[in-house]
Amino acid sequence: MLLALLLTTYALYMIAGFVIGFPVRGLVNQLGQLTFWIALFAMSALALNLQWGYTGLFNIGIVGFMATGVYVTAILSKPVYGTGTSAAQVGGLGLPLSVGIVGGVLAAGLLGFLAALPALRLRADYLAIVTIALSEIVRFALLSNTLSEGTVGGYTLGLGGGNGLILDFTDPLEALIRALSLPFDLVTGQDGFLWTEIYIGIIVNGISVFTPGNPKSVIDTFAYAAVLLLILGGFYVLLRRTGNSPFGRVLKAIREDEDVTNALGKNTNQFKIKSFVVGCALMGLIGILWFGTQGSVTPNTFRPRITFYIWIALIIGGAGSNTGSVMGGAIFAAFLFQGPRYAKNVIETVLGEPSAPSSFAQAVAPILSADIVPFFLYTVDNMRQLQLVLMGVVLIVLMHRRPDGLLGHRKEIASSVPLDRPASNKSLASDGGETDE
Numbered sequence: 001m002l003l004a005l006l007l008t009t010y011a012l013y014m015i016a017g018f019v020i021g022f023p024v025r026g027l028v029n030q031l032g033q034l035t036f037w038i039a040l041f042a043m044s045a046l047a048l049n050l051q052w053g054y055t056g057l058f059n060i061g062i063v064g065f066m067a068t069g070v071y072v073t074a075i076l077s078k079p080v081y082g083t084g085t086s087a088a089q090v091g092g093l094g095l096p097l098s099v100g101i102v103g104g105v106l107a108a109g110l111l112g113f114l115a116a117l118p119a120l121r122l123r124a125d126y127l128a129i130v131t132i133a134l135s136e137i138v139r140f141a142l143l144s145n146t147l148s149e150g151t152v153g154g155y156t157l158g159l160g161g162g163n164g165l166i167l168d169f170t171d172p173l174e175a176l177i178r179a180l181s182l183p184f185d186l187v188t189g190q191d192g193f194l195w196t197e198i199y200i201g202i203i204v205n206g207i208s209v210f211t212p213g214n215p216k217s218v219i220d221t222f223a224y225a226a227v228l229l230l231i232l233g234g235f236y237v238l239l240r241r242t243g244n245s246p247f248g249r250v251l252k253a254i255r256e257d258e259d260v261t262n263a264l265g266k267n268t269n270q271f272k273i274k275s276f277v278v279g280c281a282l283m284g285l286i287g288i289l290w291f292g293t294q295g296s297v298t299p300n301t302f303r304p305r306i307t308f309y310i311w312i313a314l315i316i317g318g319a320g321s322n323t324g325s326v327m328g329g330a331i332f333a334a335f336l337f338q339g340p341r342y343a344k345n346v347i348e349t350v351l352g353e354p355s356a357p358s359s360f361a362q363a364v365a366p367i368l369s370a371d372i373v374p375f376f377l378y379t380v381d382n383m384r385q386l387q388l389v390l391m392g393v394v395l396i397v398l399m400h401r402r403p404d405g406l407l408g409h410r411k412e413i414a415s416s417v418p419l420d421r422p423a424s425n426k427s428l429a430s431d432g433g434e435t436d437e
Contacts, residue, residue, distance in 0.1 A: 002327050009334045010034070016342045020349050025218060032221035037338055039228035040290050042329030044310040046235045046322060047282035053319035054243060055275040056255035058128040060307050061115075064135030065108040065280045066287025067142060067302040071159060073097075073104035073288050074297070077169040081156035090149045090158040090165070097170040101288055108284020109277045111138075116276040121269075132304060142299035164298030172292050176227045228289060232326070235282070240322050251275055252320075305388075309337065312391055315398060318405025327406060336391050344383040356381035 013034055017027040044062070051057040077100030078092025095103075115134050141147060141159070148161030159165070242248045253261040254268050262268045291297050309332065317328025348354075356377035357363040363378035379386065398405070 002323060002330075005327060006038075006330060009038075009330065013334070013342065016346050020342075020345050029218050029221055032218065032225050034334060034338060035225035036221065036228060037333035038330045039225060039232045040286065040329075041310065041313045041333045041337070042326040043228075043232050043235050043286050043289075044283070045313040045317060045325035045329040046232075046239050047279050047286060048310055048314050049319060049322060049325045050239055050242070050275060050282070051279040052314065053321070053325070054248060054251040054255060055272055056258075057272060057276055057279075058125070059131045059276070059279070060128050060304070060311065061131030061133075061135035062283050062307040062310055063287075063302045063304060064131075064138040065111060065283040066290065066306070067135075067138050067299070068111050069104035069108040069284025069287040070291045070297055071104075071142060071165070072107040072284075073100040073292060074165045074167055074169070075157055075159075076100035076103045078165070079168060090160060091156050092169070093155060093157075097172065097175045100169065101285070104288050105281050105284045108287070109281030112277045112280025113273065115280075116273045132307070135302075135304065135307065139299050139302050142302075159299075162299065164296055164301075166296045167292060167294070172224075172289070176224075224293065231289065236322055236326065243322065247271070247274075255320075309391075312336070312395055315395065315405055318407040321405065321407040324405050324407035331406075336387070336394065340383045340387045340390065344380055347380050351377075 010031060013030060014027060017030050022030060048059065048062065051059050075092050076095045077097045078090075078094070080094040081091025111134075115131065118130075143162050144159070145161050147159045148163075149156065149158035151157075243252075250261065250266055250271050253264075253266070254271060258268050291301065313328040313332035314325055315328070316331050317324030317326070354377055357374050360378070363375045366372070366374045
């Protein structure tokens, strides 16, 4: 079902690209960007599913942990001030990007741990208030002039204030390719990255036949999207195994009734802290993968709307379902996040880019005379602004029609081993005979 959905989505985007008149280069780049967004929102929904779908922890401060991951990675991996940074920019510690990513993930997990100690004593709405407040505290700390620049141990470091930070460290795609080629290096004793460059060169030359000009940007988009899909697969396997493990079954028991789980001898606070910390660490990693390739980052990028985007993706697929989380992320990315922009372009292309009314009053007035064309054109022209309205409508419909999401009403596995009586024993039992059990 998930594969059919993805194939249908890609087919619709290809058709939309042909209608708009994209060249081959534009179509290929469009599919690469779509894959990028699908992978990111699917990973985000999976991380949130660990907290809400498995444990019942209402975290609406997701974007704060993403920001922590990105900024700590930047501080660790940016060049030392004066060796490669602009005079108007603060520097970093100059550490390898792999160290920066690990540091960013650990920092997001540590922030989750510090938040969990007092916050997880609260439940439901109160926990939600604490997490969103923490997210805003992080954002305002990043905006602070006090923390924008300073000298620590002889290094000029800082968060950049409202101007943000330029992410002038090693290209994340190159670092990921090097990491993926490392096993090849260890097995063969050769430079796996060199061979990877050769293969990419062959692909670039092949694609350049169909995409005039420099195809490197298209290749980079697809290569990074492919790497994100691999990481998404890792997320899925990790969370699926977690959910089927004894640890995961305790988390689900906490979600259903924490008092009963506590009465059965489980330290529910420890389980909730572990679930919350792991989820926050994964959110920090997602923030690094999401924003670490954009060249720069500013505090106002991390407004609460990103958190609500991820919640909508999870609700669409169904909380508690890993497959549903991936499906919800794909549907949200394709039809609610990127879809309105492509729909606007397709409609304007088909209609020949007609002129729309400049105000809402001019669009609504002709409706009294049964002329809905101006209102339709006004709606199409403001499709991007109405995107949040569309998301709200979808959310309301889901809450009424499918509150458990598209893959809701799942049956949980009660045991990791089959509990059915063997066939021979069943027949003996039905005849009233004794069994060997």
